[in-house]
Amino acid sequence: MAPAIPGDIPEATVARLPVYLRALQDLADENLGTVSSERLAEMAGVNAAKVRKDLSHFGSYGTRGVGYDVEYLLFQIRRELGLTHDWPCVIVGMGNLGQALANYGGFRDRGFVVAALVDADRAKVGSTIAGVEVSHLDDLASLVRHHNISIGVIATPSPAAQGVADQMIAAGISSILNFAPVVLSVPEGISVRKVDLAVELQILTFYNERRAVVGSAD
Amino acid sequence: MAPAIPGDIPEATVARLPVYLRALQDLADENLGTVSSERLAEMAGVNAAKVRKDLSHFGSYGTRGVGYDVEYLLFQIRRELGLTHDWPCVIVGMGNLGQALANYGGFRDRGFVVAALVDADRAKVGSTIAGVEVSHLDDLASLVRHHNISIGVIATPSPAAQGVADQMIAAGISSILNFAPVVLSVPEGISVRKVDLAVELQILTFYNERRAVVGSAD
DNA sequence: GGGACTTTGTGAACGGAGGAACAAGCCCGT
DNA sequence: ACGGGCTTGTTCCTCCGTTCACAAAGTCCC
Numbered sequence: 134m135a136p137a138i139p140g141d142i143p144e145a146t147v148a149r150l151p152v153y154l155r156a157l158q159d160l161a162d163e164n165l166g167t168v169s170s171e172r173l174a175e176m177a178g179v180n181a182a183k184v185r186k187d188l189s190h191f192g193s194y195g196t197r198g199v200g201y202d203v204e205y206l207l208f209q210i211r212r213e214l215g216l217t218h219d220w221p222c223v224i225v226g227m228g229n230l231g232q233a234l235a236n237y238g239g240f241r242d243r244g245f246v247v248a249a250l251v252d253a254d255r256a257k258v259g260s261t262i263a264g265v266e267v268s269h270l271d272d273l274a275s276l277v278r279h280h281n282i283s284i285g286v287i288a289t290p291s292p293a294a295q296g297v298a299d300q301m302i303a304a305g306i307s308s309i310l311n312f313a314p315v316v317l318s319v320p321e322g323i324s325v326r327k328v329d330l331a332v333e334l335q336i337l338t339f340y341n342e343r344r345a346v347v348g349s350a351d
Numbered sequence: 352m353a354p355a356i357p358g359d360i361p362e363a364t365v366a367r368l369p370v371y372l373r374a375l376q377d378l379a380d381e382n383l384g385t386v387s388s389e390r391l392a393e394m395a396g397v398n399a400a401k402v403r404k405d406l407s408h409f410g411s412y413g414t415r416g417v418g419y420d421v422e423y424l425l426f427q428i429r430r431e432l433g434l435t436h437d438w439p440c441v442i443v444g445m446g447n448l449g450q451a452l453a454n455y456g457g458f459r460d461r462g463f464v465v466a467a468l469v470d471a472d473r474a475k476v477g478s479t480i481a482g483v484e485v486s487h488l489d490d491l492a493s494l495v496r497h498h499n500i501s502i503g504v505i506a507t508p509s510p511a512a513q514g515v516a517d518q519m520i521a522a523g524i525s526s527i528l529n530f531a532p533v534v535l536s537v538p539e540g541i542s543v544r545k546v547d548l549a550v551e552l553q554i555l556t557f558y559n560e561r562r563a564v565v566g567s568a569d
Numbered sequence: 570g571g572g573a574c575t576t577t578g579t580g581a582a583c584g585g586a587g588g589a590a591c592a593a594g595c596c597c598g599t
Numbered sequence: 600a601c602g603g604g605c606t607t608g609t610t611c612c613t614c615c616g617t618t619c620a621c622a623a624a625g626t627c628c629c
Binding site: 147148150151152154155176177178213214215216220222229230232233234236237238239240242243244245283284307308309310314316318322324326328329330331332333334335336337338339340341342344 | 365366368369370372373394395396431432433434438440447448450451452454455456457458460461462463501502525526527528532534536540542544546547548549550551552553554555556557558559560561562
């Protein structure tokens with residue numbers, strides 16, 4: 134599961150960069166010129182020292198006594214995350230979740246363009262969702278090539294997920310976001326992130342149950 | 352963010368329990384009587400020693416030389432996760448994502464029942480999604496009481512998320528799954544988990560970009 | 570019944586991440 | 600020019616989580 138050594142940036146730091154990015158965008162919208170690590174930490178819901186250490190991995194982007202220049206830091210983090218350009222994505226699986234993802238506006242705002250939609254069901258092929266025509270799974274490879282896609286989103290039922298992942302990888306996709314509740318096995322060099330909604334809920338129930346059993350000791 | 356000490360189970364272990372649960376369900380479907388930590392580890396995509404240590408936190412559920420009894424372990428993990436009964440949930444925000452979540456069948460299969468749907472837009476109130484009528488946000492508290500809901504799902508636009516969270520907590524909800532890309536501030540004793548789809552994609556692009564820059568050193 | 574084999578449960582080493590604290594550096598007012 | 604006040608960058612320490620390795624314990628076969 135480990136995406137191997139990407140450089141020398143801790144994985145935990147990478148996971149926080151998008152959160153900083155979002156906070157900085159809010160600051161930029163308010164026309165704030167600079168921000169302190171403390172303020173940024175508060176907005177991101179983390180510790181101030183952590184913010185400074187995270188940012189220091191990329192160089193000295195701040196000014197002592199002043200803080201960080203919002204625009205400059207925005208640019209640097211965008212660059213680190215590879216968000217200087219939009220990323221075309223393909224979503225495979227046009228069920229409830231796939232359709233919702235296709236319609237979800239939050240992607241384009243943050244640098245991701247749904248370039249292609251794919252389903253294995255020929256009955257769905259040809260219909261248009263969010264302005265994009267649904268193609269058949271068989272055409273995945275040519276779509277990936279044509280749109281230069283490197284990110285694939287799997288929104289299929291569980292049994293189909295591994296097969297779709299294999300086809301994505303064969304087509305040249307190197308980053309996969311998997312919504313199917315299965316553990317994908319992929320070769321070295323392919324990044325996979327998994328989002329399992331039921332797992333999140335089950336983690337919540339664990340703590341909920343514990344609170345009930347232990348009693349409200351607060 | 353830390354849900355405080357729930358007992359003495361490491362948070363990382365809790366997060367893996369649902370994964371084990373899913374693997375065990377697959378094993379049960381195949382009528383496998385027992386499973387070794389090694390096999391289970393492979394299915395869950397983790398280390399065998401980790402599986403054993405995780406499970407040992409709850410007692411000795413295995414038999415040396417044999418492995419773990421699938422049915423028994425299933426029962427124990429379900430019990431630990433509080434999945435001996437179904438959990439009624441309320442989804443707030445009937446946009447694309449909220450509707451998709453309401454229609455998503457994967458919840459009910461895993462112990463979660465969508466008991467109520469809520470939106471702030473009166474134009475949406477009264478319509479039926481996935482067999483559940485949409486109520487107005489003002490009725491949240493009475494819905495929570497009536498259906499004995501302890502889990503709330505936030506699928507609103509970002510600006511509304513904190514207010515909804517506050518209302519949920521005031522109504523007695525203690526566990527929140529947040530899809531809005533904002534950091535919620537909640538009092539002690541409330542569990543929050545956040546799912547931010549764009550963040551996941553941005554993490555992928557980081558590694559994608561790094562691979563491109565570093566070159567395929569594999 | 571006993572020995573060989575298998576697998577769990579756990580003690581200990583190891584590595585990474587988090588947080589406190591402080592020195593270095595920058596700005597501003599006088 | 601210079602001192603006071605901030606804020607960063609970094610060091611050090613601690614803690615949590617992972618992994619190895621092995622003893623304990625059970626099964627199976629002869």
